[in-house]
Amino acid sequence: MASVASTSPAVAEAFDAGRPWRLSPEVTLREEPFGALAYHHGNRRLVFVKSAGLLGVLERLGEYATAGDALTALVAAGERARYERALAALAAGGLIGVG
Numbered sequence: 001m002a003s004v005a006s007t008s009p010a011v012a013e014a015f016d017a018g019r020p021w022r023l024s025p026e027v028t029l030r031e032e033p034f035g036a037l038a039y040h041h042g043n044r045r046l047v048f049v050k051s052a053g054l055l056g057v058l059e060r061l062g063e064y065a066t067a068g069d070a071l072t073a074l075v076a077a078g079e080r081a082r083y084e085r086a087l088a089a090l091a092a093g094g095l096i097g098v099g
Contacts, residue, residue: 015088017071022062022099029058038095045093053079054086061096 015021023029026042029049036049038058049055057074064070067087075083090096 015067015084015091017068017084017087018066019098020062020065021067021070021087021091021096023058024095024097027095029055031055038090040093040095043094045095047090047093047095051086054083057083057087058090058096062099 024040024042026040028039028041030037030039034048035051036055036058038047038049039045040047049058053075057070060074061067061070064073067084071080071083087096
């Protein structure tokens with residue numbers, strides 16, 4: 001998934017899948033064989049997105065009313081918790097935001 005420092009319980013609580021999340025407009029994604037590089041132009045943070053599946057979720061996150069809706073549509077049920085943890089880490093880094 002995302003190569004971001006592991007999320008603390010407080011960070012995980014800040015990410016609410018019932019809210020409308022989207023990729024920050026300051027973030028550029030560059031597809032790579034391992035997934036993607038995500039670069040935040042505002043805080044200069046570079047993140048390795050280590051999954052093509054997570055890249056797909058990031059690219060389409062804003063198309064859904066909530067992050068939960070996106071995960072339901074795009075991710076196998078057994079993988080949902082792992083994707084939620086990755087999205088929480090990306091939210092903590094400012095790469096996705098409520099929108």
